[in-house]
Amino acid sequence: MLDKIFNLIVELEEDEAIGLAKKYIEEGGNPQKLLEACGNAMGEIGQRFEKGEYFLSELILAGDIFKSIMEFTLPKLKQGEVTKVGKMVLGTVHEDVHNIGKDIFKVFAEASGFEVIDIGIDTPPEKFVEAVKEHKPDIVGMSCLITAGVSSMKKTVDALREAGLRDKVKIIIGGGRVDEGVKEFAGADAWADDAAKGVRLCKELLGLEG
Numbered sequence: 001m002l003d004k005i006f007n008l009i010v011e012l013e014e015d016e017a018i019g020l021a022k023k024y025i026e027e028g029g030n031p032q033k034l035l036e037a038c039g040n041a042m043g044e045i046g047q048r049f050e051k052g053e054y055f056l057s058e059l060i061l062a063g064d065i066f067k068s069i070m071e072f073t074l075p076k077l078k079q080g081e082v083t084k085v086g087k088m089v090l091g092t093v094h095e096d097v098h099n100i101g102k103d104i105f106k107v108f109a110e111a112s113g114f115e116v117i118d119i120g121i122d123t124p125p126e127k128f129v130e131a132v133k134e135h136k137p138d139i140v141g142m143s144c145l146i147t148a149g150v151s152s153m154k155k156t157v158d159a160l161r162e163a164g165l166r167d168k169v170k171i172i173i174g175g176g177r178v179d180e181g182v183k184e185f186a187g188a189d190a191w192a193d194d195a196a197k198g199v200r201l202c203k204e205l206l207g208l209e210g
């Protein structure tokens with residue numbers, strides 16, 4: 001069924017894709033596997049966009065389909081009581097409005113015991129600084145899907161350093177546009193391009209078992 005959902009999303013068959021995804025969840029399907037299939041479909045849609053086969057309107061529709069599926073899938077990931085392991089300020093960086101991956105990572109982190117303060121999308125460095133001053137998190141998470149966001153991440157880390165806060169937090173970056181080189185460039189402590197790995201790394205950064 002997951003292959004079918006993948007294909008329906010890639011072909012932007014909105015109603016059918018959402019309907020089948022709902023059926024999958026109602027029949028006890030694995031929410032993580034469903035999100036993985038949706039994420040893979042987004043990757044394929046991104047490639048079609050790059051090749052000029054899809055346009056911005058298709059990206060927008062794809063985002064809407066994914067958001068509708070997340071509405072009934074993310075609550076399934078939330079378990080009952082979890083032991084609190086730490087606090088995180090999380091946002092998508094300046095100039096980047098993609099929020100789907102950030103929202104998924106947030107739910108994964110909450111399900112593992114992190115209190116997450118979500119400061120939204122297109123977040124300027126000053127807003128990260130203010131949030132760190134106010135909430136005193138253990139971790140700052142930045143999501144970035146576009147090239148323009150890479151320098152925003154560096155500017156954010158620099159702003160935290162200038163405010164004397166860099167050594168008080170661990171910084172993890174995530175999203176489709178990050179890798180080891182970007183981590184080094186931005187001055188972050190860790191990077192992940194999938195939510196489950198991201199949460200494991202967050203725990204490791206705090207000296208907890210991943």
Ligand code: B12
Binds near residue numbers: 050056064098141199
């Ligand atoms: C949907 C989409 C949109 C939607 C977003 C809707 C929304 N509400 O988010 C809309 C239409 C708004 C959009 C706009 C644009 N987009 Co767009 N978009 C996509 C698309 C198809 C899917 C993104 C997505 O949701 N993926 C699924 C999620 C689940 O994956 P993810 O974000 O990587 O998240 C996972 C992990 O990375 C991780 N994670 C995410 N965040 C974090 C954070 C932390 C801390 C951690 C640890 C982990 C973590 O957890 C998630 C789950 O495992 C991608 C293609 C792609 N390959 O990603 C292009 C893509 C990102 N977009 C692209 C572009 C170019 C644009 C536009 C510039 C287009 C334009 N001409 O206007 C604008 C940018 C606007 C802006 N200023 O930000 C390019 C970026 C290329 C680049 N290198 O810069 C891509 C890669 C498409 C492509 N191949 O060309 N887009």
